[in-house]
Amino acid sequence: RCNLLWSAPKTLMIGWVDTVRICVIRKRSPVELQTRDVTEYLVDPVYTFQTDYYISGLGPLDDQLVLLGVPKECDAETGKAQRPVLSVADYKDCEFCELSTDSLNIRGYEEYSCNDYYLDMLIEENRFFIVSPKDIVIASPYDIDDRVNWLTKHGRFEKAITVLEEIGGKTMKHSVVTVGVQYLDHLLAEHLYEEAAILCARICKNDKVLWENQILKFAEVNQLRTISPYVPKTQEQALSPQIYELIFYEYLKVDPHGFLKIVQEWNPTLYKSGVIVNKVLEHLLTTEVDKNIYLEALALLYCYQ
Template sequence: MKWEEPVNARLENFRCNFRWSNATTLLIGWVDTIRICVIRKRNSIEVASRDLPGFIVDPISTFQTTFYISGLAPLTSNQLVVLGCPKEKDAERKSLRPVLCVMEYKLNSSEEICTDSLSLRGYQEYTVNDYSLGCIIEENRYFIVAPKDIVVASLYETDDRVKWLVDHRKFEEAMEVISTHGGSWSLLSVAKLYINHLLALNQFDDAAKLCLRVLGNKKSLWEEEVFKFFERHQLRSVSAYLPTSDDCKLDPHIYELVLYEYLKHDAKGFLNLIKEWPSNLYDCAAVINAIHDNFRKPNANELLEALAILYLHQRDYESALRMYLKLQNEDVFEMIRRYDLYDAIHKMIIPLIQLNRERAFKVLFEKNKISPEIVVQQLEQNQEYLYWYLDALDKVDKSGKYHWKLVNLYAKYEPEKLLPFLKRSNHYPMQEALDVCKRELFYPEMVYLLGQMGNTIEALNIIIEKIQDIEMAIEFCKEHNDSDLWNILIDESVKEPTIVLKLLSGIVDYVDPVAVVEKIKLGQNIPGLRDAVVKLLWDYRLQVKIRKSAQKMQWEFYYERHARVVKRQNRGRCIPSSERCLKCNRPLISMNEHIPPLNDVVAFLCGHVYHTNCVPGGPDNEHCELCNPSDFNKEEGFALLLE
């Protein structure tokens, strides 16, 4: 049977190890290779055709080990016990401790089930050939033979194996053995030892995860193990794994201890727990007191937010609002709506406006929850905020209740809005508004108010002397169309050559330009006057032409209409037999030959028809009584017309 040559070694330097597993299975271990061979009898054809032995060796599995083989023995039908020496050397080039390995094999592969290093005397000086392995298969006993020691090995019982694993701090393996094979050891007892071991190594996170894995919903066990973390000031490590459901709710004191530790060492973690944990796990009042006792400015934001949440849990909404306002957290506006806290913010209006003016006003104007009187009273101490509020209120409330305040506020904070406000509002005292404008020297506003109060001459003087805007003065005079105003304007304008020209171009439709020209002093030098006068004459001529054209059109329209009326009135008119006299109300024409006609009929151009005898004043009367009634018969004529 051919065997593979080892790397960096010679095959003959290694002992070949044999062991019978049973009557037909031979185990061979040489260097670092193991072969499982089966001895079978040749069939009759093979024996007859050749001169061969009656039995043959068939390898059924070949695999390698990570060490050199000193001996091997069977354990089960597909498991071996192998004794070997590591291929590696220590730093001084001496041998490492020999190993005893249990291996499970298949066709051409193997798996190490367990491996133990053996502490034998003088192992540093020994080689692979210095060890051997014997066995008593029936008793499952194995003998490791070394130059100075003989070690007897036997199979572990489950409890022995667990004990050995625990003694060697192999708790995970021990728990796996218990889970698979049972025994007198309980999984919980080993888990507790494992937790203690991890805590001793300061592996607190691993210990906390193990608690979650093995303690389940057993309240007493959790409280017992959590106390171990408390003793080491490591409740933060276990906090993420603590049960918080109703199925396993711990004593409130446990959760409070965790919160206190976070409060002292990790404010952000404290806030996260307040957000995550249900409020029924702990006493909110106790935690609030603890925050006040341990409040630190560097952590103010986290602690204030935690206080706000705790106050919400206690339904102390006013205190929660104060916390959010201190935080400058705009969630306060949504909270006001969600919990209908409009009554609680009466004394917090200024902080709300400071936080977000637009959102604060939306809350203040919402559903008439807060009366403007309350807001105005609160804002009296801050005139700028009062102005913002009343300006916004004016857009949604047209009653004008506070317009008298807005006059002063516009004058102080946004003067450009004052004049449009004065023009659109009728809810302010004009004299007080005028006093404000005089104090602030707001001339356009003064002009408007004086004009509304009827003091147009003073208003015009302000335009001329203070504003010095001739176009504005002309428009003001046009608006009021007062000859006295025009005279004042003309008298003032002729003093300034540049103003005269503007005046001449702006008053054509309102004042006779001759009145302006006549007031110009002889010899007064007015640049551009000739061109202005020429333009004025052209404008005047154009206006004359327009007026004549309009007059011509009116006359043409009149004549055309008149001709149509005359033509219509000159047409013959059919008088039916059913028509009656408008005076006596009898038939105009009698169709009965036995009844003589009353008299002749008179028809006026207006269309009214009478008996001749019924015409007031006789048949020579040229006017219809209904169309031109006399004083004595107006009422009668109207009655007939209506009838």
């Protein structure tokens, strides 16, 4: 089947068998009209090239060309037709160069020939419709959201975040924060707590609500000690006192030296020292280990009140 398409008012695309021809309708020069008995306009083939497949349809994509076709050779194992392919090619400068080629998963493709497929399009929207006897597939140019979707689906969160950062941090569907939270959940599930803590600081920045929501995830897996070095500690960025108190409680139970250290280093205005004092007193009633460390921390906490 010969495929004809007007890609512009004076540009005709022709796809026939395995050959593509781009023709331009032009007006003859006055000299040509005077010296020869010819029509005023002519069809001038400006590009001609061959493909490795039989052409089922073609169309323009900005300055490039979209081709729908069926491979010439049958499948070596089954002896039946192969999957149809959708290619994007550059054809300027008298060279034909395929930029991308994708095989399409069409139901029943083994029984179809190139004439069983049809390519339609909305040129203004760069949207293409691949029509077969059983399926209609809609294709559109690959954008940033598509790329981020693919990267996150394949677990390449770091690359997805980098892509978003390069374009200002967000698109219509994704942002550094949303992808970062996905990545954070993935790291926690893989028990990569230190990497998750570093990422948390990277994505949360000055967002207090986001900080608190992510810190609670570390609390669920008893890893508040891992996130504690990265938690905001200035008055301008201070979180809810309860968040800092949760971190104190974890240190109190499992790391007395770490508990004393944060009592010494953290600004007492970040938390309610009286609440921590009560927890220390309760803990001292049930432990005989490292009592001197807890008593030293308790003395400091009393001084802060």
